[in-house]
Amino acid sequence: MLRLSEFRPAVLQVAPPVSAALTLACGAMLLISGATPSDPARFAWLMTWAPLLLIELSHFLSSLLGLALVLTAFGLNRRLDAAWAATLIVSLAAAVLAFFKGVDWEETVILLGLCAVLLPLREAFPRTARLTRMEIAPGWLISAFLVVVGAGVLGWWLFHNLDYGDQQFFKVMRDDPSRAIRATVGAGVLLLVLGLWRLFATPATPKIAGDHDPDFELVRQILRDAEGSSPDAGLALLGDKRFLFSESGRSFLMFGVRGRSWIAMGAPVGLKAEQHELLWRFRELADAHAARPGFYGLGPEHLPEMVEMGFAIQKAGEAAVVPLETFSLQGRKREVLRRNWRKAAEGGAAFEVIGPVEALAHMDELKRISDQWLARHAGGEKGFSMGGFVERYVAEFPCALVRKEGRIVAFATLWTTPDKSEFSMDLMRYSDEAPKNVMDYLFVELFQWGLEAGYRAFDFGMAPLAGMLDRPLAPMLSRMGRLLFERGEDIYNFQGVRRYKDKFDPTWAPRYIAGPSKWAIPILIADVGLLSSGGVSGLTRRKGTPAAADAPLPQAA
DSSP: OOGOOOOHHHHHHHHHHHHHHHHHHHHHHHHHHSSSSHHHHHHHHHHTSOOHHHHHHHHHHHHHHHHHHHHHHHHHTTTTTHHHHHHHHHHHHHHHHHHHHOOHHHHHHHHHHHHHHHHHGGGGBBBBOOGGOOOOOOOHHHHHHHHHHHHHHHHHHHHOOOOOOOOOOOTTTTTTHHHHHHHHHHHHHHHHHHHHHHHHHHHOOOOOOTTOOOHHHHHHHHHHOOOOOGGGGGGGSSSSOEEOTTTTTEEEEEEEEETHHOOOOOOBBOOGHHHHHHHHHHHHHHHHTOOOEEEEOOOOGHHHHHHTTTTTEEEHHHEEEEEEETTTTSSGGHHHHHHHHHHHHHEEEEEEEEOOHHHHHHEEEEHHOOOHHHHHHHOOOTTTTTOOOHHHTTTOOOEEEEEEETTTEEEEEEEEEETSSOEEEEEEEEESSTTTTHHHHHHHHHHHHHHHTTOOEEEEEEETTOOOOOOSOOHHHHHHHHHHHHEEEEEEEHHHHHHHHTTTTOEEEEEEEEESSSTTHHHHHHHHHHHHHTTTHHHOOOOSSSSSSTTOOOOOO
């Protein structure tokens, strides 16, 4: 036999939208009641013992509380705990005032019923956020405006046959039509004030943290203490992103802005318990600014949250991860890699990893190598989803060096993680004096260094558009992505990147892009490309041709 407790999870799941609908209906009821005539018999009885000021004040405040319920309904739908508490308080106050404005006991019963429904559903509203932090989106204001206008039109239709234009002002303010007008106008003025508050007080687009900005130091601290962060969280220090911080200041979400697109780079970084709230706050903040939110480079573990937020999801490529404990140069399959590594070492290549302070001391040499590398490659410096050679940024990380006869000929900046679950390479650049196949040598040495340092895996980064299917029933974007992967070598070395990473036998994991609708995803993909390339000029810029020796793998994708 089923027990009532077994239905509780399902009840909590549907509670936010149902509670929001009920609260919206109660708010509309109060606005309509304030704009329509009172029952003459009840009002006459109320006038015999209640002061006129109390009646007038109750009537006026009831309409304002009705508008408050309309607005808190949106917070309930967003599962805000503050909206739950505010709805209870406003409903109780409105239930008391309903009696004093015209003995509307039916409204009192309905509002108390709403409180009785909401009171045991506290668990359904787990999102901790103050109402002052609730971003009021344009759609919310329009909905509330329509409710207020509807109540006003209904009141006008009911009162339109009454002529009070030639009556004295003090008398008009005491009759029933004037109360309706005053209540509706009061709600309209309050809505206007809220609209102006939203325009000026809603947090603007978070700024980009600069070199010595205190927020930038906060980003560094969060990266040092992050739980389960991915190596590419180091992109936060590039200086081209905006940040949304958690209320505790121990987590952040980084994103780039291009036009109306707000694109988060990966998942929130910091405490796992705060990720869910940051995802929703980003969604709401973008909505409040009429922006197009998106998430790029998400792993499968974050897809349930994207579905919960109503996002469409599209595969963007696959990421390669090499477990260090199982990697070996032995065997026939590794013959070419082993030979390239040995030849580079025999040719005088030497490997070392230096810290950020030492990297700063070698910055002139690293810049010389970077300039030579850029002269041979198309597109110039990157950004957003890929690091660029910015001296301050390069000095944030450990740096792997390849020397030949004591002279630095190649380098790679390293992204590490606090728990040593993974590490990755960001910039990888080499000079004209570097030995042939220097990339193979560098990766093998990095694997050995990472294993000795206690890291469990090396993250090769994402191969864009890899793993998409071209099947008759596959989504159109997947089929187009597959076509671009196979035919778009003039745009980007898609297949070369996949082939190069594949020779290390990595574990491939899907990466996704999410947007508010499936039609928004192509726009978001284009904006990711433009953000990463520095705009249209970056996509069309050409600086020589890729070097033949190591062309298959451009800088970290």
